[in-house]
Amino acid sequence: MNTIFNLSLKSAAREPFLLFWSILLPIGGMLILGSLVGNIDYSIRITTGMMAMGILFYSFTTTVFSLLSQRRRGVYQLLKVTPMPLSRYVISVSGAWTLVSMICAMLVLFVGTAFFHLDLRILNVIKMGIICMLGAIGYIFLSFFVSGLCKTDAQTSIVSNLITMPLLLGSDAFYSLDATPAWVKMIVLVNPYQWLLNGLRSGLLGNNRDWLISVMVLSAFLGISLFLAVKSLKVVEN
Numbered sequence: 476m477n478t479i480f481n482l483s484l485k486s487a488a489r490e491p492f493l494l495f496w497s498i499l500l501p502i503g504g505m506l507i508l509g510s511l512v513g514n515i516d517y518s519i520r521i522t523t524g525m526m527a528m529g530i531l532f533y534s535f536t537t538t539v540f541s542l543l544s545q546r547r548r549g550v551y552q553l554l555k556v557t558p559m560p561l562s563r564y565v566i567s568v569s570g571a572w573t574l575v576s577m578i579c580a581m582l583v584l585f586v587g588t589a590f591f592h593l594d595l596r597i598l599n600v601i602k603m604g605i606i607c608m609l610g611a612i613g614y615i616f617l618s619f620f621v622s623g624l625c626k627t628d629a630q631t632s633i634v635s636n637l638i639t640m641p642l643l644l645g646s647d648a649f650y651s652l653d654a655t656p657a658w659v660k661m662i663v664l665v666n667p668y669q670w671l672l673n674g675l676r677s678g679l680l681g682n683n684r685d686w687l688i689s690v691m692v693l694s695a696f697l698g699i700s701l702f703l704a705v706k707s708l709k710v711v712e713n
Contacts, residue, residue, distance in 0.1 A: 476567045479559075483571030490537060497533040497579040501525035502586050508649070509591055522587035523675040524648030526580040530607060531642065531668060534576040535614035535621075536635050542622035543631050551708075561708060569615050576611035577604060595679070602678035602686055609693040610671040616700035623707035642668035667696040 505525040509518045545551065554561050584603065588595045621638070625631040645662055646652075646669040652659065663669050674689030676682075 476563050479564055479567035480571050483568045484575065487571065487575045492537045496537065497529040498582060501529040501583045505583060505587055506590055518591035518593065519676065519679060521649065522584065522591065523672055523679060526583045526675055527648060527668060527671045528643065529579045529583055530576050530611050530671065531614060531639060533579055534572060534611040535618050536639055538572055538615055538618040539622050539631055539635050542618055543625055546622060565708065569612065572615050573608060573611045577607045580607045599679050599681060603675050606671065606674035606678055606689060606693065609690065609697055613667065613693060613697040613700045616697065616704040620703035620707045623710060642666060646672055648672055
């Protein structure tokens with residue numbers, strides 16, 4: 476398992492999508508938008524929003540393509556003739572991808588903290604790290620399911636965009652939704668990306684009640700994603 480974990484980390488470090496979508500774009504967008512608005516409340520909004528966006532783009536979008544590539548190369552079929560169970564392989568690659576997602580998110584956080592002079596404490600970082608971990612694992616498991624639905628890169632691109640764009644636009648990552656109609660607010664309540672945002676913000680601001688609620692919702696989302704991933708992987712094993 477350690478070998479697969481280390482190889483997955485090295486492969487992720489060489490991934491060009493990681494550098495742009497989960498590091499350069501979030502940090503650049505955060506600094507530009509935060510500077511233009513020049514408000515401390517918006518600085519917190521855009522910092523946590525870009526953290527969550529980096530997690531979503533890597534742990535879901537990038538891993539969907541990685542998993543599709545693995546399926547097409549017959550990696551899962553090769554595992555059948557090796558001593559390593561499929562479950563251990565999934566745990567190894569998922570752990571590596573989760574760690575990469577968390578590193579990207581923390582990098583955005585530390586840059587935003589330094590640039591906007593945010594009040595960041597160790598306990599807040601730990602709480603935000605827990606949220607990052609739950610969100611990343613949930614999206615990685617979801618990517619296992621989605622990759623099983625797609626056969627080509629074009630299909631994968633379409634499906635991933637159909638999932639990520641509504642998640643992003645249906646949240647208050649970059650703008651307030653306070654003035655939106657009631658039906659929009661109801662949709663936001665079932666948006667797992669919004670709860671990732673809520674958990675990051677409440678962790679940063681030290682709001683324990685909202686943080687615990689976000690932890691519970693993200694744990695439920697992780698459980699649903701795990702169920703879908705297991706169903707998808709059972710098809711591979713048969």
